[in-house]
Amino acid sequence: xxxxxxxxxxxxxxxxxxxxxxxxxxxxLTASDGKVGLxxxxxxxPDLLVLDIMMDSIYEGFSVITTLRxxxxxxxxxxxxxxxxxxxxxxxxxRFDIPPEARIAQGDDFLDKPFTSEVLxxxxxxxxxx
Amino acid sequence: MSSQRPPAHVxxxxxxxxxxxxxxxxxxxxxxxxSLAASGEAGLAAVESDPPDLILVDLQMxxxxxxxxxERVREDHPSIICIMxxxxxxxxxxxxxxxxxAYDFLAKPFSPDELKLTVARGxxxxxxxxxxxxxxxxxxLMQANFMTLVSHQMRSPLAAVRxxxxxxxxxxxxxxxxxxxxxxxxxxxxxxxxxxTLNAWLAMSRLDQDGIDSRKGSGNxxxxxxxxxxxxxxxxxxxxxxxxxxxxxxxxxxxxxxxxILEALYNLVSNAVKYNQPQGVVTVQGRxxxxxxxxxxxxxxxxxxxxxADYIFDEFYRSRRQEIKAKPGTGLGLAIARKVARAxxxxxxxxxxxxxxxxxxxxxxx
Numbered sequence: 468x469x470x471x472x473x474x475x476x477x478x479x480x481x482x483x484x485x486x487x488x489x490x491x492x493x494x495x496l497t498a499s500d501g502k503v504g505l506x507x508x509x510x511x512x513p514d515l516l517v518l519d520i521m522m523d524s525i526y527e528g529f530s531v532i533t534t535l536r537x538x539x540x541x542x543x544x545x546x547x548x549x550x551x552x553x554x555x556x557x558x559x560x561x562r563f564d565i566p567p568e569a570r571i572a573q574g575d576d577f578l579d580k581p582f583t584s585e586v587l588x589x590x591x592x593x594x595x596x597x
Numbered sequence: 598m599s600s601q602r603p604p605a606h607v608x609x610x611x612x613x614x615x616x617x618x619x620x621x622x623x624x625x626x627x628x629x630x631x632s633l634a635a636s637g638e639a640g641l642a643a644v645e646s647d648p649p650d651l652i653l654v655d656l657q658m659x660x661x662x663x664x665x666x667x668e669r670v671r672e673d674h675p676s677i678i679c680i681m682x683x684x685x686x687x688x689x690x691x692x693x694x695x696x697x698x699a700y701d702f703l704a705k706p707f708s709p710d711e712l713k714l715t716v717a718r719g720x721x722x723x724x725x726x727x728x729x730x731x732x733x734x735x736x737x738l739m740q741a742n743f744m745t746l747v748s749h750q751m752r753s754p755l756a757a758v759r760x761x762x763x764x765x766x767x768x769x770x771x772x773x774x775x776x777x778x779x780x781x782x783x784x785x786x787x788x789x790x791x792x793x794t795l796n797a798w799l800a801m802s803r804l805d806q807d808g809i810d811s812r813k814g815s816g817n818x819x820x821x822x823x824x825x826x827x828x829x830x831x832x833x834x835x836x837x838x839x840x841x842x843x844x845x846x847x848x849x850x851x852x853x854x855x856x857x858i859l860e861a862l863y864n865l866v867s868n869a870v871k872y873n874q875p876q877g878v879v880t881v882q883g884r885x886x887x888x889x890x891x892x893x894x895x896x897x898x899x900x901x902x903x904x905x906a907d908y909i910f911d912e913f914y915r916s917r918r919q920e921i922k923a924k925p926g927t928g929l930g931l932a933i934a935r936k937v938a939r940a941x942x943x944x945x946x947x948x949x950x951x952x953x954x955x956x957x958x959x960x961x962x963x
Contacts, residue, residue, distance in 0.1 A: 479757040483764050490769040554756045581759040584767035 469595050470511065472496045474504035474531065475519035475552070480580065484517060484552075487584045488591065501531040508535065508544050515594055516549045519580075528553075532575075548594040554580040605720050606630045608649035610640030610666060611682065612658045616705070620653060623709050624716070637661025641669055648674060650723045651716060653703070656683040656690060664697055671698040676726045678719040682707075740802075748799055755795070759788050790925045797929035801912070801936060804857060809940045812854040818883045818890050818963070819847025824859055825881060829866040836870045838877050845884035849963050853941055858961075861937040864930035865894040865957050871924050872898035872955075889943065890963040895956040900949040910935040910945065934959065 471493050475481045478499070485495045496511055498504035500522065507513070516535075520528025528551065536545045576590050607629045611617045617633050624631045632647060634640035637658050644652070652670060656663035667679050681694035681702040691702045700719050703711060765773055766781050773781065822844050833840040862881075869879040877897040884891050899920045901909060908914045913928040915921070931945075934957075938945045942962045949955040 477753075477757060480760050483760040486764045487767070487769050554753060581756045581763065584763055584769055 468492050468494060469514040469591075470494045470496065471515045471517060471591070472498065472504060472507055472511065472513040473517045474498045474501060474522075474528075475517075476500055476522040477519065480519065480552075484587070487587055488517075491588050491591075493591075501527050501534075504531060505534055505541075508541070508547070512544065513547060515591065516547055517591070518549050518551055520551045520553050548597055549575045550578055550590055550594055551575065552578045552580055552582070604628055604630050605651065605723070606632065606647070606649040607651050607653065607716065608632045608634065608640065608643055609653045610634045610637065610643075610658075610663075611653070611655040612636055613655065616655070616682075620712065623712060627713060627716075629716075637663070637666045640666055644670060644674065644677070649677060651678040651680065651719050653680050653682055653716070656681055656694065664694065667694065667697050667699055676723065676730065678723045680715055680719055744799065744802055747795065752792075752795060755788065755792055759785070759792065762788065786925065790927070794927040794929065797927045797933060800860070801929055801933050804933065804936050804940065806940050809854045809857055809937070812856065813852050813941075814855065815850055815852050816855065817847060818849040818851055818885075818892075819844050821851065821853065821855070821858065821862075822847075822881060822883045822892065824855070825862045825866065828859060828863055832867065833870055833879055836873075837875065838870055838873055838879055840866075841878055841880045843880065843882045845882070846890075847883070849883075849885050849890050851890050851961050851963050853961060854937075857937045858941065861934040862892060862894070862959065864934050865959070868930055868957075869894055869896035869898070869955075871926070872896060872921065874898060885963060886960075888963060889960040892959045892961070893956050894959075895954055897954040900951045900953055901947050901955045902949075902951055906947050906949070909947065931957075 471488055473481055473484050473488075473495060475484070475497075476499050481497050481499070485497060488495050496507055496513060498507050504516070504518075508516070516531075518528055518531060522528055532549055532551075535541050535547065535549075576594060578587065578590055607624050609617050609620045609624075609631065611620070611633075612635055614635070617635065621631045621633060632643055632649060634643045637654075638661050640652070640654065641661065643649075652666070654663045654666050663681055663683075667681065670677055670679055675698075678700045679698065681691070681699040682705060683690050683694070683702055684705045691704075694702050700722055701715050703715055762781065762785060764770065765777075766785050822842060826840065826842055830840055866879060866881065873879060873896040880893070880895040882891075882893040882895070884893075899918070902918075905916055909916070910931045912932040914932075915926060915928045935945045938959050938961070943960040945960070946958050947955055948958065
């Protein structure tokens with residue numbers, strides 16, 4: 468069992484993702500924006516972030532990663548793996564460019580929304596075992 | 598829609614001061630805003646600094662003459678109406694001016710009534726052009742707004758609904774009574790097809806000639822088919838079918854937007870797999886024929902009856918035949934393939950004998 472933080476501004480996605488992860492035995496925390504999410508990271512030290520990268524703007528999600536990986540304040544948390552979720556491919560039909568400052572780490576992963584339980588759990592387990 | 602327009606702006610380009618000024622007096626009296634230029638050079642400068650609706654230009658001037666003014670204005674400001682003023686009312690010069698795109702001509706000497714009538718007709722034409730341009734811009738904006746509506750306002754909730762449905766579909770919270778399972782699965786299938794249809798429709802709306810032209814690069818036929826093979830082989834194998842590749846002229850050069858062409862060809866292979874007989878063979882063949890590269894994709898399915906061959910490439914056309922209707926489809930795969938092929942200067946056709954499978958032929962200039 469792992470402690471997983473879901474950061475997503477879409478209530479329905481959050482609820483569905485939470486249900487799937489809890490049913491698989493994980494402890495789930497949720498935040499509806501990046502700022503609250505980062506506070507929870509410090510307070511709860513989760514094992515994994517499931518992060519929507521297309522919240523208010525595509526850069527809000529990436530700025531969470533940038534803050535996590537590149538500010539001294541988050542020094543102790545920069546190794547937390549991140550599963551980036553997005554309906555961007557769905558919405559625009561194209562892949563987004565990842566800004567270099569987002570410091571995507573090796574082992575971080577992507578997941579297109581909507582996803583099946585099977586794919587979500589497979590990716591989550593792979594990241595947790597890293 | 599159109600608001601009150603300011604008075605029409607007429608530019609007179611004439612090296613003859615008397616002619617210039619008499620035109621100015623008349624046109625001003627009729628309520629037009631008038632600018633004057635004493636040479637072709639000054640006239641072209643005036644067009645750039647304060648573009649008029651209509652230009653009266655003298656054919657014969659030292660330096661840049663009337664025909665050259667006409668040519669340059671047609672090139673840079675095609676919506677500006679040019680009327681050629683000619684001292685030699687020979688048919689020849691008038692014809693030449695009209696050929697170069699003058700809207701009309703006036704032979705010196707002309708009466709105030711002739712001038713008034715010709716300018717009025719020219720401005721009517723100008724009005725029509727401007728309104729057409731406005732309508733086009735409005736249409737483009739509506740189209741863009743519609744795309745945004747479809748992509749954001751419809752796709753996002755659709756994705757959210759699908760995500761919510763995933764919880765009961767995967768029986769996340771405990772077993773779902775069997776009586777309900779079929780209903781949930783059917784809802785999932787319909788939602789997934791709806792999402793695919795929206796995707797395909799968006800992809801097709803986004804396919805435009807300029808985009809394809811800007812992404813075109815040179816490659817060869819063998820390479821293109823190899824990419825197609827890499828992309829499709831897992832799907833063909835997963836369906837228990839065999840993919841056969843035959844490339845006759847692998848070095849044939851083709852200039853293509855690889856992304857859209859591969860998408861189109863992949864659609865064709867997916868169709869071949871979908872309608873093929875069990876354990877059937879899908880054949881992808883590349884060859885040249887005259888100055889065209891041909892990529893032929895064949896299956897061993899029910900084939901396409903001749904009466905449907907004209908329609909299957911139309912948007913949203915779905916055959917009513919049971920063996921086709923039974924398989925989910927968006928009705929857009931072939932329409933996308935044709936749009937892509939035609940945007941490359943090629944085309945797509947189908948050859949089929951009922952019961953003997955179908956061969957889809959994509960031609961590309963080489």
